[in-house]
């Protein structure tokens with residue numbers, strides 16, 4: 053009996069040593085019946101998310117585009133970006149996620165900027181589900197993207213608001229603060245911000261296109277939980293937000309900018325300032341994380357002894373002080389090295405082509421700051437506490 057007991061203790065200790073993850077997989081499997089839905093998200097059997105009274109965030113797999121659906125405890129909803137056009141694949145995935153969340157309409161639609169991977173799905177989606185108000189950075193765009201502004205103008209007719217940094221999107225029950233818009237950044241420093249020692253001798257990277265710099269980026273605040281989503285904002289703008297003063301303080305959950313393509317985003321001085329607890333990488337199988345961007349140019353003044361930094365995106369995140377979890381929409385098929393991707397349990401899609409099921413990642417956040425992130429592929433989940 054004693055031997056059995058100590059064997060059990062050893063097993064438990066071994067599990068603990070492996071990290072909390074294994075233990076939580078077991079308990080998740082033991083206590084929650086999960087069912088796979090068409091939307092690529094797993095739902096606890098008989099518990100519609102709409103009734104959870106949590107803040108729910110769904111990262112819809114739009115294959116290296118962006119689409120994030122947010123449903124507040126009161127049932128109001130906000131969709132940030134709509135993925136690609138690609139037939140109506142992404143519009144359908146977003147619609148199915150909205151159905152699963154119990155939504156009859158989407159109250160607020162934010163289009164971060166006018167690029168194909170962010171606004172492409174809007175025209176089709178706007179025929180599938182009613183939409184309330186629209187928010188964007190304004191009419192200045194890159195000429196080659198006129199079609200995306202046009203499709204947005206049609207979908208948002210009569211319901212459009214152009215926002216500037218410091219404005220708020222009136223999603224009930226949470227605070228949605230505009231951090232960046234139309235190449236401007238928030239001018240006041242948020243609680244927890246201040247001088248940033250990581251700025252000295254930091255690498256400087258040239259701007260990566262005007263439209264990426266115009267991104268309408270937001271911070272969503274719900275009690276202690278802070279979700280930062282700056283979409284495709286580039287390294288140069290991140291440095292403006294973080295140097296010499298970190299304007300944002302720290303955040304709980306960070307959606308990687310530029311889909312995790314960290315040649316031109318994820319500036320170490322920025323990441324080290326916001327110090328996310330949990331990260332969701334909205335990469336595609338061959339886009340974002342793992343990608344090498346040859347268009348990225350250093351503009352660090354000659355003679356600067358640049359502070360050395362990790363070049364591999366996953367490792368740059370994994371080495372951040374205080375990081376508790378990194379989740380990926382896709383395994384990077386451009387760099388499949390297991391050491392350059394998070395643990396397989398925390399990756400929603402492992403393949404591309406027909407085998408790619410478009411599984412999502414979701415987070416459910418309680419009023420007390422406790423939140424659970426779930427992988428739509430396998431039901432693996434992990435619970436964290438915002439601090």
Ligand SMILES: [Zn+2]
Pocket residue numbers: 116117118167169170284310311
């Ligand atoms: Zn993008």
